[in-house]
Amino acid sequence: MDCPPIARALPPLQCLPSLYSLHILATEDQPFHQELLKRSLSRHGATFQVESDGASTLARSDLESFDVILLDLMLPDTDGIKLANALRDRGVTAPMIAITAGTMTYTLDACYAAGFQGFLEKPYSPIGLAEMVRSVCDLPTVD
Secondary structure, eight states: OOOOHHHHHSOOOOOOOOOTTOEEEEEOOOHHHHHHHHHHHHHTTOEEEEESSHHHHHTOSOGGGOSEEEEESBOSSSBHHHHHHHHHHTTOOSOEEEEESOTTTSOHHHHHHTTOSEEEESSOOHHHHHHHHHHHTTOOOOO
């Protein structure tokens, strides 16, 4: 059976590279955003852990096992920039992505100066999140 003329004219479907090899930690206090992160990242194949505040993130004994760390910049017990600095002081070398709804409070320059490799503003798309993770982890992207 032949394809309809419109289907023959469409470009071939391209699949984005997966995140199957990545182990990701996110510090996010809002349950809605925790679930969004979990669904978005697991859909792309990553394994995912979440903490709801800075203290529980710093209390983890497995921080070096993560390939990338996502940090909300507005947490109940600290801000993400202070948390990023504390993680770096503990020797964590994984790339970090800042996530915030308040871009007026935190500028890109402040985040990059604090050692973040990426920055996402809420609301973000699941594909945008996956592409940011790919970017900071030097995974291939689709041209």
